[in-house]
Amino acid sequence: MAFAINPGVQVIDLAGPWETFQDTYATSDAQDSAFTLFTVCENIGPVRASGGLMLVPDYSTADAPQPDVIVVPHFDQPNPASRMTSDIHAWIRHAHEQAALTMSVCTGAFQLAKTGLLDGIPMTTNKLASDNFARSFPEVDLRRGPRFVESGRIATSGGLSAGIDLALRVVSRYFDESVATQTAMRMEYAGTGWRD
Known part of the structure; x- marks a missing residue:
């Protein structure tokens, strides 16, 4: 499971889902996390x-390496409000071809919108950034307000802590709701926005 990062990566966008996935065990007697996690950046430096x-x-x-799941948190470079892309966008697009x-x-x-992968599909983002997103990416079907939106092999979450809800939803997709519930309990996460 790859987390695409670049300078200015938002800590909670990264750490919330990371903690969720690292705290997921496929069975109650499993000794190791069900997911192998790693970060990918344009450069290997700090x-x-x-x-x-x-x-x-x-990396x-x-x-x-080719990940099964790609997580794209907020990062500042290139500037999110611009249409400028860089190596991280090319990597996300290429890795998505084989990712689940x-x-x-x-x-x-x-x-993620800069990769073109959101074009024409329903998605969401932070409520406070919705107007700016709609102006920047009119070709994307923005849904304002939900905690997360799933569209086939693409999923997007609302702001900050909504990433934990989406991560728990991903756990329930990979395993089942009981595993996701156990993960939430292990984290002492009281939110229920990830349930159907």
Whole structure:
């Protein structure tokens, strides 16, 4: 499971789903997490995240393995409000071809939209960023307000903590609702927005 990061990555967009997936065990007696997690960045050097947190990516876009799931959190570079793309967008688009699911968290939808993968499909993003998103990407079918929207092999979440709801929904898709419930309990997560 790959988390696409770049400078300015939003900590909760990354850490909320990461914690959810790392706390998922396929069975009650399993010793290891059900998912292998790693980060992918344009460059392998340290990346400054929101609030000053420093991260060191596991892989660059040049050497990352093929993931089954791609998570796209918010990041600042290239500027989300611009149409400018870079190596991270090319990597997301290429990796998506063989991935089971590509998901964005919060305003990571801006970066995912730049790949063209959201064109013409229903999706969502942070409520406070919806007007800006609609202006920037009129070709995308923006749904305002839901915690998350699923459209085949693409899923998008609303703002910040909604990424945890989407991650739990992904767990329930991979396994079943009981595994997702156990994961939520392990995290002491009280939200129920991930349930049908």
